[in-house]
Amino acid sequence: MANAIEVEKLRKEFKSYSSRSGLIGAFRDLFTRNYKIIRAVNDISFTVKQGEMVGYIGENGAGKSTTIKMLTGILTPTSGKVIVNGMNPHKEREKFVQTIGVVFGQRSQLWWDIAVQESFRLLKKVYRVSDQAYKEHMEHVIETLDIGPLLDKPVRKLSLGQRMRCELAAALIHNPPLLFLDEPTIGLDVLVKLKIRKFLKEINEKYNTTILLTTHDISDIEALCERVIMLDEGKIIYDGSLQELKANWGEGKQIQFQFAKEVAQEELNVLTADLKVQWQAGERENVWTAHVSPTDMSDVIGRVVAKYEIKDININEISTEEIIRNIYEEGVVYG
């Protein structure tokens, strides 16, 4: 199967100047400026196969949006190679964008004042979609996203969830083989999120559409993507399956004990000295959390229960969100 996206040593630098402080500094800025080159994306390489759903994650300012903008032909890379759908996005922009769909969650693609169906009609013209292709494809999209009743309303009268569903439909008018979604579920309620996820899965299965998704909501990624690419300070720090990430980082459980009386950390450490346990004070009084490997779980519980009076026990798995937070705190991916 052909690669939908090929990126090699892609780099984007921005020149920005830092202003000096004070009035005198401002005058000096007038003549000589301190330019600083910021590398928003730093020599990243990856490929995405046709039909893959990839989660592209990173903190704010990690370079996610910049990468997406280079992949969609909005920005010109400083150096490196980008081939998307067999084309160079910024060189053959007008021909290229015909083959992609883009949704920016924080920016509307639709015209504010006119009814949704008028926006669709305009986009249909712009993307040169035939009446027949439009009918076949869009009827299904409109039905699945349940936006039929919204079509004759102007965009400004729609709620955020309604608008997002329409945006998604608008990005698919020309049935592109590749879809870029930049935070498509930001600010949406759970029901709309579920609907959108279900829809994305469906078009991926039906048309083998490649989807590249950035999001802050890890549950989106868990629900949709087999593969994640993690970005930190313009570099890829992890590229692989979500399963593997979880297996390497998420091994072990957290057991939360609520004790009836006050307990000192040393006591707990002594009690479980021969086991692989880390004790951590909880947020409430007399609450301690033990991070243990699964094999030692019963031992730890047994010893603690035998010695102390316990009010409550909770056993949790480490969430993906926590794993990702840990990775960012340490900045490297092990394993």
Place this chain on the structure above:
Amino acid sequence: MFYVSVFFQYMSQYLKTKLQYRTDLFVEFFSDLMFQAVNLIFILVVFGHTQVLNGWTRDEIIFIYGFFLVPFAVFGAFFNIWDFNERYIVRGEMDRVLTRPVHSLFQIILERMELESLLGAITGIIIMIYAGSRLDLVFHWYDIFIFILFVLGGTLVYAGIFISLATISFWSDARSSIMPMMYNIGNYGRYPIDIYNRVIRYILTWILPFAFVGVYPSAYFLGKKEWYGYAFLTPVMGLIFFMIAVFLWNAGVKRYRGAGN
């Protein structure tokens, strides 16, 4: 062909939007009409005091003004992208434009269309007819085509200059006051060029060729033979300046940095 059909699609959308707000439409139409009427009276009153200006009679000056209003109206209807910096660069609307398979400048022109500006052309034509009848000008059948050609030329000169200015935003995102200044300079093109000193005349002809929007093309209709050469340069200058603008635009798009989220 494709671009023509996209143009009409956008235009029908534009009209639909306008028709949606019925009261707005009437109020706007009425106020535009009032504005044009006031404009008309104002011009006649102001020029009522001038008799002869460096060999140009009062009616000739009024005629030039009338002609100027026509390309200016067409410019205002299609190329008025004075808010390009704020709207497309600062607010990041350019991102959206760049993800669509139509030339970005063409899209922006279509989005910023303001057809009501065309009312100004009617005022212009009324003024020309008024001044022309007092001057006993003779018109030939082919003059109508020359008129259209010159109007297009003048419009392209205006469009070229303002689009070029808009492209500055691609290099520097600071807001500048150059646009309003340029509107002022543009007004100099509607007075007889030989009332200015040589430097200004040179600038208005070759650097910021606003003279090609008013005086030069009007000179043809006024039968001023000594200016015919300049008059027929109008469409050429229009094309040259518009091509420069498109070239700068394309170069600018490559430099586009995008707005942060």
